[in-house]
Amino acid sequence: MKIILSPAKKMIVDTDNLAPVELPVYIDKTAEVLNWMKSSL
Numbered sequence: 001m002k003i004i005l006s007p008a009k010k011m012i013v014d015t016d017n018l019a020p021v022e023l024p025v026y027i028d029k030t031a032e033v034l035n036w037m038k039s040s041l
Contacts, residue, residue: 024030
């Protein structure tokens with residue numbers, strides 16, 4: 001089986017998705033991990 005990936009000629013905008021209602025559940029933990037990763041560089 002061969003799989004060929006090719007760039008699209010036109011960008012199709014997906015209009016079927018619903019807009020988010022609220023922030024993700026773990027947004028505060030994500031910010032904490034991000035700050036930790038930035039400080040360890």
